[in-house]
Amino acid sequence: MITSNKCANCSGELVYDVDSGELICTHCSSLKDFEKESEKAGKKLLTQDSTIEQSKTKYTQYSCQTCGRKHISATDTPLLRCPSCGDNNLIKTVKIDFTPDGIIPFKINKNTALEHFYIWLKTHHFAPNSLKKLGKSKVLDGFYLPAYFYDFDTSTHYSGVGINTYRTPNGQMRYTRHSFDKTRKDKYVNRIESASSTISSVKIRQLGNYSEDKILVYRTEFLYGWFGGQVDASLQENSQNMKRIVTQEIALDVRAKLPYSNIESFNCQTKFSDIMYKYVYLPVYKGFYKYKNRDYSYYINGENGKVAGKTPKSFWKIFFLVLGITAVAGAIAYLYSIYH
Ligand SMILES: [Zn+2]
Numbered sequence: 001m002i003t004s005n006k007c008a009n010c011s012g013e014l015v016y017d018v019d020s021g022e023l024i025c026t027h028c029s030s031l032k033d034f035e036k037e038s039e040k041a042g043k044k045l046l047t048q049d050s051t052i053e054q055s056k057t058k059y060t061q062y063s064c065q066t067c068g069r070k071h072i073s074a075t076d077t078p079l080l081r082c083p084s085c086g087d088n089n090l091i092k093t094v095k096i097d098f099t100p101d102g103i104i105p106f107k108i109n110k111n112t113a114l115e116h117f118y119i120w121l122k123t124h125h126f127a128p129n130s131l132k133k134l135g136k137s138k139v140l141d142g143f144y145l146p147a148y149f150y151d152f153d154t155s156t157h158y159s160g161v162g163i164n165t166y167r168t169p170n171g172q173m174r175y176t177r178h179s180f181d182k183t184r185k186d187k188y189v190n191r192i193e194s195a196s197s198t199i200s201s202v203k204i205r206q207l208g209n210y211s212e213d214k215i216l217v218y219r220t221e222f223l224y225g226w227f228g229g230q231v232d233a234s235l236q237e238n239s240q241n242m243k244r245i246v247t248q249e250i251a252l253d254v255r256a257k258l259p260y261s262n263i264e265s266f267n268c269q270t271k272f273s274d275i276m277y278k279y280v281y282l283p284v285y286k287g288f289y290k291y292k293n294r295d296y297s298y299y300i301n302g303e304n305g306k307v308a309g310k311t312p313k314s315f316w317k318i319f320f321l322v323l324g325i326t327a328v329a330g331a332i333a334y335l336y337s338i339y340h
């Protein structure tokens with residue numbers, strides 16, 4: 001939606017300011033407030049016909065020619081770098097209709113996010129020292145990730161045959177067979193699934209919980225100066241995928257908890273009921289850096305600062321650790337041989 005994001009004082013550009021939670025003029029720094037209300041509408045029941053509602057307003061869409069992902073902007077501020085892959089290979093394309101049900105606005109600014117990243121790096125003891133001195137790398141973009149919050153109930157029926165082995169007093173192996181046939185029920189609340197391939201659902205969960213009670217009604221003003229990702233899969237595809245993954249997770253959990261040393265046969269079926277959903281924009285920072293000609297990326301939760309990502313590992317740090325352990329073990333063995 002291209003609305004007026006011009007400052008009333010100086011006609012400079014207004015952007016959403018994380019620290020004040022208002023709009024700030026990038027030219028004269030004057031603040032302008034706008035209406036913010038909690039998203040109280042709750043989740044909607046998922047049916048075969050459910051789709052994401054489209055608004056009547058138009059947003060500018062950018063397509064990345066490197067990774068193929070699409071991003072949207074609420075203002076005329078050009079998107080210079082793709083928030084997904086960091087390349088600047090973008091073209092401005094058609095205008096699209098779009099509206100999430102709710103949004104969790106950014107709570108921490110870019111500098112605070114970077115501080116969280118450096119603290120996180122320090123906890124990675126095998127990361128090369130030169131990486132920790134990367135300096136204030138500014139290649140960090142904040143954007144809104146489209147995601148679904150789901151609530152649902154599952155009922156899982158599982159049956160099969162388990163085997164336990166034991167040894168008799170005279171050392172012979174014996175087996176007992178047990179057939180099982182049970183049902184278990186689970187309740188899921190606020191399971192978050194990514195609606196964009198920019199970040200996997202697993203990665204979002206590594207970023208810690210986003211608070212559902214902090215979701216506000218979406219307003220275009222939140223997007224001033226920021227960018228939003230576009231959904232890659234429809235609500236129907238996303239929910240089908242979610243069901244498939246949850247079914248696998250439950251089956252693995254059921255199997256792991258069976259009190260048998262071997263499973264001879266195993267049958268597990270999960271049924272879903274009362275699936276409720278909400279389409280929400282989540283605040284995420286994505287950062288990029290190069291180390292020894294390889295690209296690395298990391299993510300920061302824009303609400304609580306939690307970081308997720310991989311770091312390169314220093315060969316020498318691991319080498320010296322192993323060497324140290326070997327030396328200590330050798331010394332202990334030597335002393336043991338002397339005194340015994
Ligand atoms: Zn101004």
Ligand SMILES: [Zn+2]
Nearest residue numbers: 064067082085
């Ligand atoms: Zn890209």
